[in-house]
Amino acid sequence: MEAVIKVGGSLSEYPECLRRLCRSLSGLVRVHPFLVLPGGGMFADVVRVLDRRFGLSDAAAHRMAVLGMDIYGLFLSDLTPNSRICYSLGEAERLSKSGTLPILLPSRLVFREDQLEHSWDVTSDSIAAWVAGLLHVEKLILVTDVDGVFTEDPKRSRDAEFVGEIRASELLEWGERTSVDRFLPRLLLRERLDCFVVNGRYPERVEAVLEGRGSVYTRIKA
Numbered sequence: 195m196e197a198v199i200k201v202g203g204s205l206s207e208y209p210e211c212l213r214r215l216c217r218s219l220s221g222l223v224r225v226h227p228f229l230v231l232p233g234g235g236m237f238a239d240v241v242r243v244l245d246r247r248f249g250l251s252d253a254a255a256h257r258m259a260v261l262g263m264d265i266y267g268l269f270l271s272d273l274t275p276n277s278r279i280c281y282s283l284g285e286a287e288r289l290s291k292s293g294t295l296p297i298l299l300p301s302r303l304v305f306r307e308d309q310l311e312h313s314w315d316v317t318s319d320s321i322a323a324w325v326a327g328l329l330h331v332e333k334l335i336l337v338t339d340v341d342g343v344f345t346e347d348p349k350r351s352r353d354a355e356f357v358g359e360i361r362a363s364e365l366l367e368w369g370e371r372t373s374v375d376r377f378l379p380r381l382l383l384r385e386r387l388d389c390f391v392v393n394g395r396y397p398e399r400v401e402a403v404l405e406g407r408g409s410v411y412t413r414i415k416a
């Protein structure tokens with residue numbers, strides 16, 4: 195396995211782009227074996243609302259949000275030709291080797307291992323990094339709806355500047371969530387893993403990362 199690719203929930207706002215991305219990934223897996231890890235998107239947002247309203251326990255909120263990733267994974271599998279859902283890393287390895295795109299529904303693995311803290315700082319970005327660490331892949335690719343990491347939220351601030359490359363330790367010092375969650379830099383440092391944040395509305399950029407070519411993306415260096 196070469197890579198773990200997280201497909202963010204934000205992309206569900208762009209139906210044509212997301213369909214195109216899924217079709218593109220289904221071809222790429224034959225050349226570069228990888229697995230897809232789903233984001234939580236709107237399903238995790240429902241859990242955020244319930245948590246705010248009811249003050250859920252951290253454990254319950256965490257598990258509910260992870261189940262949201264399973265739902266988004268089922269959704270992605272319906273858009274992705276040549277894909278199969280799976281629940282274990284072994285199954286994912288077998289599928290990717292045979293040229294079928296594995297979409298890992300993470301709930302069983304996360305519930306059983308339970309190695310990540312239960313907080314909203316740990317989202318699907320961190321879970322993807324954790325999975326990438328377990329598989330010892332070379333690349334973690336986080337596919338989202340903006341070009342990468344900016345100095346501020348590019349959807350809210352005209353002054354936001356694009357960051358092409360940043361060290362995980364530096365991002366950790368920022369101490370805030372960007373297009374990736376707050377816990378991610380810690381895991382990248384621990385696993386000595388490089389991470390690429392890429393805009394999924396341009397599938398050719400994801401292909402460029404898989405092929406080790408330059409393009410528009412943020413590289414977070416461990």
Ligand SMILES: Nc1ncnc2c1ncn2[C@@H]1O[C@H](COP(=O)(O)OP(=O)(O)O)[C@@H](O)[C@H]1O
Pocket residue numbers: 201202203204205233235337338339340342343344345346347348349371372373374
């Ligand atoms: N500093 C920042 N740089 C980039 N994006 C940011 C930043 N701060 C906030 N964002 C927001 O983060 C969003 C992507 O993260 P998120 O909503 O978790 O989506 P996903 O998990 O689907 O990739 C972007 O749409 C952007 O508006």
Ligand SMILES: [Mg+2]
Pocket residue numbers: 202233317318319373374375
């Ligand atoms: Mg996110």
